[in-house]
Amino acid sequence: MSSEEGGAGPEIAPEIAPEISPEIAVVIPAFRQPALLEEAILSVLASRGPRRVAAVVVDDGCPMPGTRAAALRFAAAHPGCVFLLRRANGGLSAARNTGIEFVLRAWPGCRAVFFLDADNRLGPWLLHRAAALLEASGPATGWIYPDFDFFGIPEHASAAGEHSLFMHLLENTSDAGSLVSRRVLEAGLRFDETMRQGFEDWDFWLRAGAAGFRGRHLPMAGFGYRRRAGGMRVEAERRRVGILAGMRGKLRPLAHPRRLLALESAEVPRFLLHRSGLPVAEPVVDPLRPSRPALDRAAARRQLVEAARHPQAVHAPPFLLFAAAGALEVLAGWRLLHNALWHAEIMLRGADAVGIVLAPGPAGRLGVERAEGLPDHPALLLYRTEAWQEAAALGAPFASAARRGATLRLTVPDAPALPDPRPEAEAEFAGLVDAFATRHPERGEWRGDWRRPRSRAHLGYAELIDAGAVLPWAAPDARDVALAVPVFEMGGVERVLARYAGVLRDRGWRPHLVLTGAQTALVPPDTLAAFETVQFPARGIEGVDPNEAHLGAPLPGASGLGDGVLRDAVGQLAPMAAVLATHARGIHAIAGALRRIGVRTAAGLHVVEREAAGAPMGNPHALLAHEADYDAVAVVSEGLQNWALAQGIPASKLLLVPNGPGHEARAGAAESALAARQGREGRLRSLFLGRLDPQKGLDRLRDIVALTPWAEWRAAGRAVLAREPEPIPGLTVEPPAEAEGVDALLAWADVLVLPSRFEGSPLIILEAQRMGCVPVVTRTGAVAEMVADGVDGLLVEERTDPAVAAAFADRLASLAADRGRLYALARAAGARAASLPDWAARMSPLLAWLDAGQDAPPDRPTT
Incomplete structure (x- = not known):
């Protein structure tokens, strides 16, 4: 069927039907560039090496007769090596897909496809070197991509380094001019034909990554990318924001916080953990769940040096973490480890080093407190890696790597005396100074590198999910539930949440206690045992706005704290499958943001508050203003259920979870x-x-x-x-x-x-x-x-x-x-x-709601 007949299927001229099966097919979409098309075909025919290569030209309804004539001329001169397909104009993606379908059907023995735009060129050994690398790589390697060597307007840009899907979400590190394994195409991956304004190749690579494939860089490939003043690439950059918004909207499951944390852990981890007494350093996001092999200390130092020299190609965790023997275990036991690291990351925005101190407190009392200056005897030390690299490269003294220091004091009962990790940190810094001094001098890098440093990957959460510091919690599944409350002093609401936590844990959930307004909490040991973590805010998000009210009740004042505080609060809750905010008015300000990134939201309502004169006050009336941001509202009585219905909350959102005793009575x-x-x-x-x-x-x-x-x-x-x-x-x-x-x-x-x-x-x-x-x-x-x-x-x-x-x-x-x-x-x-029924029976509506969310798509919270 020809394009003149209005169809979309390809026409294969009978005189050039396939006779042999090439091992590599080069698909060349052609539209309005007949002269440049000839150069592209010639570069394919000039390929050298033992593998058979064929060019498949896809005439995308080009109105210029020279395009068809040029392809037919080459096909006649090189039978079995050049083929022409014609289709109605559908755009670049449609033309590539037409070529893919032809190759898969016609040549069962073809192992890979290269996508060559008609105005670009191949070096003579590119295809065979790329094919050899693809064959030598494991089955997870889906494509081989080159550096960017521009001609016309000359420029040379590096794409070196291990492929990272996390970084690829932030910027396109692979050109469409790449060799793609047949496995990827047989998995159903195709270019999105609705994307006709650019970045369709970026979208293709991300979907391939979501399907489990990864790319691999081919250095010095010899790929020639023609660069002119205009063209699709320039137009795509002009429309970048809108195109990316649509593209990432389709890829929301890939950018789900839990998926991002898993990618960060595996590819660009946040911390380089040094445990006192161990000869290795561990690249981690979550110290309890490492995803990468530990490095011996010398190898870790060499990586820091190479990352300083080539930050876009070599990853160095942005934070160095030195832990005294037993310190991580103590903090994990008191459920404060992850919250402490989250606080420290925020503090390191304005400091070079943070010391974490364990301070003794009364039974059941936990808390956090910040102070300026480094402490005398920390249990953990965190440094900005960049400050270490800069100081070590100059051979500066250890103190220069921590000119600005801060203290995070954690109150825990019976705080143990732990060794000081500073001597080990000083020794490691001295080793890094030696590593910089003994590294061979640079010969000079002639390729530029436009990519962001890999050590700043953690900052990409702001771009991907509009979150600040993300809690370093890399759980293996979606079973985490945050129970958020302004204060936790074992009052009635808090004791209810403690009972919730116990039932949730028995049902296979991991409950987390999240404080939104207080920096201390009373958490007795039996209550603490039910929670996975205890989370204090970096800055409390409770409070009211004196100028905004709903039905006479002041609205949350969190919006006045600034975007940074709210983004950090979103990041703290981002790893959760669901959040139950019980009279936590500050959560109203971020509930909508949490729903947008796939966290299910529920509000817990225990009482309708009023002032002495009877005026409405507090959380319930503020909740009504934000009801659309919640998937469910849990109420503790029929009276509250009726009140909520009367206030316009849909019945389908209401979960009746009656209260029960706050503790078990001793037998008898x-x-x-x-x-x-x-x-x-x-x-x-x-x-x-x-x-x-x-x-x-x-x-x-x-x-x-x-x-x-x-x-x-x-x-x-x-x-x-x-x-x-x-x-x-x-x-x-x-x-x-x-x-x-x-x-x-x-x-x-x-x-x-x-x-x-x-x-x-x-x-x-x-x-x-x-x-x-x-x-x-x-x-x-x-x-x-x-x-x-x-x-x-x-x-x-x-x-x-x-x-x-x-x-x-x-x-x-x-x-x-x-x-x-x-x-x-x-x-x-x-x-x-x-x-009366037990707590598990009382909680059955809430448990059913949580379980239903496990079957919902991760990008679409259920209601």
Whole structure:
């Protein structure tokens, strides 16, 4: 079928039908360049070597008769070596694809195809040298690419170095003029015929890379690339931004954060890790999961030297990491290793060196703190490799490699004394100075190199996924879930997240605790064991914008922090499969960015907050403004579910995950507590247990205590969000108790008193019922879903504060006077608690949502 007939199929002239099977086919698209086409064909015919070569000219509907005439003339003069195909005009990609289809069908013995544009030329030995290299390489090598030797406007550019798909995502390191293995083409790879404005070859190589193939560089290949003032290449550069946006949109699975981290680990790792006492250096992204072989120290130094000389061709990790013996294990044990390295990377933007110090803290207390200057006794040291290379090349003293220093102080319980890694770092620097001094002098590189240094690969995340420093977490699968919360002080919300984490871990997920507003956290050992990492922010992203509000509630103020802070926050969460942001208002500012890079997003809603005067406040109303950026909203009660529906959140997004007790009770503890209540006499034992915050109605509690002098009172709790505890006259506020201590208090008490102004689903009510402690609470939030008034607890209606206090005093007096009723309520409360489902059953909607995401395409979050 000819182009004049309007078809797209090739026409093969009968007089030049294939008679022999070449080993290498050169496909030459031809359009409007008949004279230059002859030069291209001649360069193919001039190829030397033992392999048979054929040229396949694809006339892409060229209106110039000279194109067809030239191809037919060569075909007649060189039968079996030159062939002509004709097709309707479809563009460069379509012409190449036509040639590919012909070669695959006509010549089963053809092992590779070279794509030669009609205005370029081949050196005589290029095809055979490239074929020999392709044959000597493993099956993963899909193509052989040359340097760029331009003629016309002369220039010589290097493409040397090991092929990196990560770097190829950032810039096109292979020209279309490359030799492609038949394996690649038989895998279905073709040029995108919709791309007619340029970069179609870049797109082809990236899709080949996504299919598992890699390129390999052929030095001194002899490929001649004609360069003129105009042409497709120049036009493509003018349209670069738009073309790349479309191209990368198609390749989103390849640029998924987890895929990028795997590529970075395998090709251009971020850290060169020196463990004290070991003779090797390890190129890593994630120190727990190395992807490249370790190098002996001398080889690692030589690589640093070569990378300084040829930064575009040889990779040197941008950061040197020196770890004292046992330091990595200690940090990993406290779940802080990856967060510490992420913090250090950010700090190294303004410093040459960062020392990480382990500082002892109280039980369960973790934290991070930054300071200027290097510490006296670090456990880990990180240096900018570039500063080391510059200083060592000059033979400068060790101190000159760390003129600007900073300290990252990590608070951990029982911080061990570790060796100082500085002597080893000094010795390694001295070895690098010697390596520079003994390296042969440069003979002078005559090729230029337009590519970015490989050591800056980690900066490419900003271009590829619009993220800053990406958490160095290279997990083997998509089973990581971030549980984000502003603070973690073992309040009700935090204890819920701890229970979530335990269930998630049992189901094969890796939960990560992410703080968005605090630099310290209270994480008891049993809670810590459920989390994979603990992540503190480089800069808190909580806060409100005083000038923006939604439905009267201030919106997140994170946008005022600047793009750099938000990009780093995106990078911190980028390796996650999903993020559950529980009252973490700062996540609203980045939820949309996370969804765009394939991280599934859910918001956790525990309570609708309001000010004392009743005005809306806090996360829930801000969430409504950002609801479109979330795939799901998890609510802890039917009341919250109804509120969310009334506010316009689609029912399909809502996941009902009812609260349960915040900890497991010791076996037999509930039964023993209930048995001890029978026949108990004496004063009514009244207990307040909760956060010492205004929400809990502490001013009301003071009035209730004053109205019930005949009761015996205890109170336990702590302030959250850095508020000072409000004094409760006549009561000693005990420090927060461990789980057994909480149950001991509940077993002691007859009643739990909660005069809260607003609530969600307080865990302490369920824990009290389990121990037979009767809840006497304000009817607010989802409390009525947890307590049947007069059956397993007592509810007090909301009204003015004096009336509330008086009503509480009346309820308590009635129980003090009727011990039989008190015991009946206690038994009913215990029975209710015993009948409730476990946490795994409660979490089933959330677990199902997470599991459904495992079957979704990585570039398209499900809703």
